[in-house]
Amino acid sequence: MTSEKINCLIIDDDPFIRELLQDKLNQYFPEVHLLSTACSGREGLQKIASLQPELIFLDVEMADMTGFEMLAQLSDITFQTIFITSYSHYAIKAIRFNALDYLLKPLDLGELKKAINRYKKHINIRPHKENLVLALRNMSIKNIADHMLILKTQDGDLKLVIKDIIHIEGDRNYSYIYLKNGSKKLVSKTLSDLEELLDSKGFYRCHRSHILNREHIINYSKGTIVELSNTINVPVSRRKKKQFSEWYENNRIKNS
Amino acid sequence: MDIDWATTIINPKELIHISRGDHKVIYKYLIQFKELIPQRIDSLEKSLEAGNRKSVRQILHQMSPQLQFFGIKNIVSPIRRLEHEYETIPMVELNTLVDSILIKLNLAIEDVDLTLKKNF
Numbered sequence: 001m002t003s004e005k006i007n008c009l010i011i012d013d014d015p016f017i018r019e020l021l022q023d024k025l026n027q028y029f030p031e032v033h034l035l036s037t038a039c040s041g042r043e044g045l046q047k048i049a050s051l052q053p054e055l056i057f058l059d060v061e062m063a064d065m066t067g068f069e070m071l072a073q074l075s076d077i078t079f080q081t082i083f084i085t086s087y088s089h090y091a092i093k094a095i096r097f098n099a100l101d102y103l104l105k106p107l108d109l110g111e112l113k114k115a116i117n118r119y120k121k122h123i124n125i126r127p128h129k130e131n132l133v134l135a136l137r138n139m140s141i142k143n144i145a146d147h148m149l150i151l152k153t154q155d156g157d158l159k160l161v162i163k164d165i166i167h168i169e170g171d172r173n174y175s176y177i178y179l180k181n182g183s184k185k186l187v188s189k190t191l192s193d194l195e196e197l198l199d200s201k202g203f204y205r206c207h208r209s210h211i212l213n214r215e216h217i218i219n220y221s222k223g224t225i226v227e228l229s230n231t232i233n234v235p236v237s238r239r240k241k242k243q244f245s246e247w248y249e250n251n252r253i254k255n256s
Numbered sequence: 257m258d259i260d261w262a263t264t265i266i267n268p269k270e271l272i273h274i275s276r277g278d279h280k281v282i283y284k285y286l287i288q289f290k291e292l293i294p295q296r297i298d299s300l301e302k303s304l305e306a307g308n309r310k311s312v313r314q315i316l317h318q319m320s321p322q323l324q325f326f327g328i329k330n331i332v333s334p335i336r337r338l339e340h341e342y343e344t345i346p347m348v349e350l351n352t353l354v355d356s357i358l359i360k361l362n363l364a365i366e367d368v369d370l371t372l373k374k375n376f
Contacts, residue, residue, distance in 0.1 A: 013318075014322075015288065015292065016285075016321065019288065020325065061314075086317055086320055086321060106321035
């Protein structure tokens with residue numbers, strides 16, 4: 001075997017998925033060398049230690065532990081991970097929140113090709129592994145405001161602590177993120193993408209072009225303007241005024 | 257020789273695609289289906305009897321990719337509904353939905369059995 005081959009490990013408790021992924025890798029990816037497969041998180045840990053893979057395909061939900069719980073048991077993560085999960089799994093949000101890679105079962109070939117290409121592109125980039133460490137850190141922190149959001153930008157990954165985001169302004173396919181330190185970051189995500197990512201994390205889309213963070217609301221008196229901590233006033237659309245007032249009241253009570 | 261797919265509920269498109277005409281590969285997936293799905297039906301029935309909503313969701317969630325791969329007609333949307341609503345859906349409705357899924361799964365097993373008998 002040549003050194004250019006990618007040594008990988010499949011960890012999934014579903015024998016069907018292990019077979020399917022193994023067949024797809026064998027047929028379409030000669031550059032990938034499958035070291036072994038594991039049918040549980042426990043076996044996965046043993047095989048990671050003994051085989052030292054460069055890439056693992058890791059099931060999110062296994063009978064004995066989740067993929068994240070398995071990773072949390074490792075003292076050092078020396079490989080890259082592509083999560084494999086079923087549609088609508090709650091963990092997809094956590095995975096996307098930290099710009100981690102994932103594939104939906106039953107593993108579309110086109111998506112698998114893209115994921116392997118992304119792996120090759122980022123093979124020597126340390127931040128990819130750091131994203132995983134940050135995802136594990138987020139899961140261990142109860143206070144959502146302290147969670148770290150990672151967004152891909154043209155200049156690399158942008159890492160932001162949730163509580164530092166004051167508000168976000170959409171501009172077609174891009175969004176401007178206004179931060180506590182006075183800076184403004186441009187990301188290539190739509191406001192709808194960010195709304196979905198930040199849902200249930202204390203943010204509210206109060207207008208077609210604006211999402212705001214409840215932590216930074218200074219004043220709102222049931223009108224159509226919200227005053228934020230960076231002295232910027234953000235509009236509330238007439239259509240959302242009632243819903244926003246309710247959300248604001250509920251969240252303000254919780255905060256006080 | 258081509259496989260005789262006398263199926264009523266299964267769509268073997270994905271299976272044909274991944275096997276690239278290799279009958280051994282087709283056989284492997286058919287046998288796996290025949291072994292795995294009855295076990296999971298059994299667990300599903302037990303969980304339903306015990307009123308264990310979480311377990312019903314977990315079993316369906318785990319089965320779902322294999323059922324999608326076998327192209328079983330109209331089975332993905334009731335599973336997704338149960339995955340989303342398993343905690344709140346009334347028990348009667350949950351039972352009805354799972355029963356409709358079980359009927360389709362049993363038909364799929366018959367399809368697989370027949371294909372195996374006819375071709376292998």
